[in-house]
Amino acid sequence: MPNLDTNKFDSALFLALIGNGGVERNIAGGTIVYSQGDPANSVYFIRKGTVRIATVSSHGKEAVVAVLGPGDFFGEGCLAGQDVRIGTAIAVVDSDIIQVAMSAILGVLKENHAVAGIFTTHLLARNVRMESDLIDQLFNSSEKRLARLLLLLANFGKEGMPQPIVSEISQETLAEMIGTSRARVERFMGKFRRLGFISGSGPIEVHSSLLSVVLRDNMHSIAIAAEDDAQLSEQ
Structure with missing residues (x-):
């Protein structure tokens, strides 16, 4: 065997x-x-x-x-x-x-x-x-849920290079998967494109900068905690 x-x-x-x-x-x-x-x-x-x-x-x-x-x-x-x-x-x-x-x-x-x-x-x-x-x-907000889903679909965090998301995944499907409306998905996708987080009109190229949407609140919380620790150490 x-x-x-x-x-x-x-x-x-x-x-x-x-x-x-x-x-x-x-x-x-x-x-x-x-x-x-x-x-x-x-x-x-x-x-x-x-x-x-x-x-x-x-x-x-x-x-x-x-x-x-x-x-x-x-x-x-x-x-x-x-x-x-x-x-x-x-x-x-x-x-x-x-x-x-x-x-x-x-x-x-x-x-x-x-x-x-x-x-x-x-x-x-x-x-x-x-x-x-x-x-x-x-x-999480629907915007953050969409960003996380796109990263998952592009295989971020797994072995090998991230893969483009095939065009067969429609905005209706994305909306259904994160529990929101197609209109909101369309608006967020437009925003992600303007900011350079994603690109491509067919298969979607997901860039690592999209992680900033997922980590945004987490980094803010970490910064606040670090500031609180610094203030306590000065007392």
């Missing part, structure tokens, strides 16, 4: 470890991968593309739980005893996804410590990411 390098996920090697339990799927943008309430019996790995996970309350209100990209797993709740999906997974753009049967991956996790290590790292990272997403939804 081949060994899996825990420092860099190799999807081809992962499929080799899974054997017949893994299936590669090409999902068109806008297609539902699975729906809330469906049986939970598979785990998914994103090779290319973007997937959003959303959940709908009993009152019909939808909330985007996560936006995932290449190198991310999703649907792993079935490994912890989740019988049905608690959210809906939708391909935001054309995506290449590996679907792995729960029984197949449970067998590999028991036999291969490298795979188990990757999943442990993944789950810990997802917990941190979900906390950040929750804070973003609860406390």
